[in-house]
Amino acid sequence: MQVTIKDIAKVAGVSHTTVSRALRGHPSISAETTRHIQQLAEQMGYVPSAVAQSLHSRQTFTIGMVVTTIADPFLPQVVEGVEKVAQAAGYSVFLMSSHNDPEQELTVVETLQRRRVDAIIVTASRVGSLYGDQLERIQVPIVLINNQENGEFLHSIAVDDVQGARLATEHLIEVGHRRIGFVGLLTRPKSNVHRLLGYQAALEKAGIPQDPDLIFLPPPNDDFQCGELALSLHLKHQVTAVLCYNDITAIGLLTTCRRHQIAVPQDLSIVGFDDIEAAQYVSPPLTTIRQPRLRMGELAMRMILDLLNKKSVRDQLLPGELIVRESTLPIYPN
Amino acid sequence: MQVTIKDIAKVAGVSHTTVSRALRGHPSISAETTRHIQQLAEQMGYVPSAVAQSLHSRQTFTIGMVVTTIADPFLPQVVEGVEKVAQAAGYSVFLMSSHNDPEQELTVVETLQRRRVDAIIVTASRVGSLYGDQLERIQVPIVLINNQENGEFLHSIAVDDVQGARLATEHLIEVGHRRIGFVGLLTRPKSNVHRLLGYQAALEKAGIPQDPDLIFLPPPNDDFQCGELALSLHLKHQVTAVLCYNDITAIGLLTTCRRHQIAVPQDLSIVGFDDIEAAQYVSPPLTTIRQPRLRMGELAMRMILDLLNKKSVRDQLLPGELIVRESTLPIYPN
DNA sequence: ATTATCACCGCACACGTGTGTGTTCCCTCA
């Protein structure tokens, strides 16, 4: 059984009110009594109940972090950033997985309501169209990270997919490629379109005619398998370089290339997106667009804190960063 | 402002007691009233307060999941398993990082006490010697996953490091290797020793004399860098195969080999431990010992549930599984 | 000596929910 302020009060021979005030340093309690009670609390191993405090103060100092699955290699760093800032500010994080299952998503939202979280962060979900109605009912701030729907009524932090994809494509053009393929993923509708737009913008700016055959949208599938299927871009359409929707897809393509004796980057250059951990470990190490995952998590939580303090915030669109490794090579090395 | 049972009571013209009972289907409330109130609750968007319920019932249906950092590639799957079982059982998970910082570890433990979590799961920490005293004070069940200290008073789930390392070493011996190196990590004292024991047991069983020079314990460092440093085993001591403490270390070694034009597996065979995601993506794909991470998380949470139900539980030592990929090769291919 | 001032502390209630113990009303049966 846990020690309460009443227990301390009984031992100290005062009311629980006095104990409460002494522990919080209230000025109307004499210095001596305060010291005595604090010492007593220490001795008795008193730990205040956040539950009772929450009931009274109507804040829980908890936030809900909703992910599809924490096993997605993109997410751990984001969560790390969120947790870091949250902990420093005295908040704790409920981690909840939705698994892209509509029923579980509803359960998650309902659970967060029951738990009276002070705010919610949602990553890479199709929130907005699916269970946006549910979310609007909730009275707490919500921040979306890389969401796949336009929810204007909510706050968001996202990477600039257009700029990132353009940067990657420009890199390929710069080193001499002209037949450049794009591998998209239909499971991420919004950012897929944006990355495609960035790819096209770079081509257009360079005066390279667009060829619809070079845009490959595999049927919804495992990200890795989508990359494997994309080999046809090289075999059928003779592209010399490919921009993949993300690193997993790029690694899938990379793996298939090895199996088919296609040398990367000599025969085919490959660029990914995200810069997950594994990107630097594959061989050849993957050229990619880095998303500042840790910072995105930190920013999301900072935004939450601002919202809770009634400060005004504005949505953030963060630039991607080109990380040149060894999976891309000038087509005509000089 | 959230709807409470009192609000419903006012609208329905009954006491809040009746509302409470109606919503829980108490038999002493008439069927008609029950139906009416439940319908009213639905309409008014009532969501019960877990905070108030916790205060009354003295259970929070939350558990604390303590990790060093969620960015460790070993952990996401474990957390996934925990969260999955927890959610199905109506529990929510607080994710807390300790960052191997003693001060933060204390903060974390104190926070979990304040939050009145029903149980705690700790992964791969030096718990027991460091802040074990703190943990013993807590009255809730604690389960450790792959802990690095012997805390006999606590419950644990761990992979069989001895068996796993023996399995890996036997594999190398079986394909013809006799000069086999071992790369350990001093940052994980307990499992490091166990894996070393497994390695030695396999050598002994095969009648291969032990050579202290082949056991390499790099100074505490980044796991990846430890792998890089281990190249000396090959350069100085002519080993033909190396068992690395974990996959990150193995990948570090792999990367350095590529840089030094050492062909893997032709010149050097490498075995890792853990089977993290990246292991299958590197080239050559890494032969390793798989830890059933998802299942370990599930088992940990199931054990928690059993403990909360006063069932007796026993510690689990799970076998590792040899995953043969392409980083190991017979020394004399036939 | 009476009142004002002040330091210090306790009473009572609130937060939202759940439960033991009444309490009321109606019906039944001797």
Add this chain to the structure above:
DNA sequence: TGAGGGAACACACACGTGTGCGGTGATAAT
């Protein structure tokens, strides 16, 4: 017709903490 009983609900309190307000005693001011 009165007692007994049961159905249906309300009262009051508890969980642990925090706070407005009022009270007590001592000292200072008039």
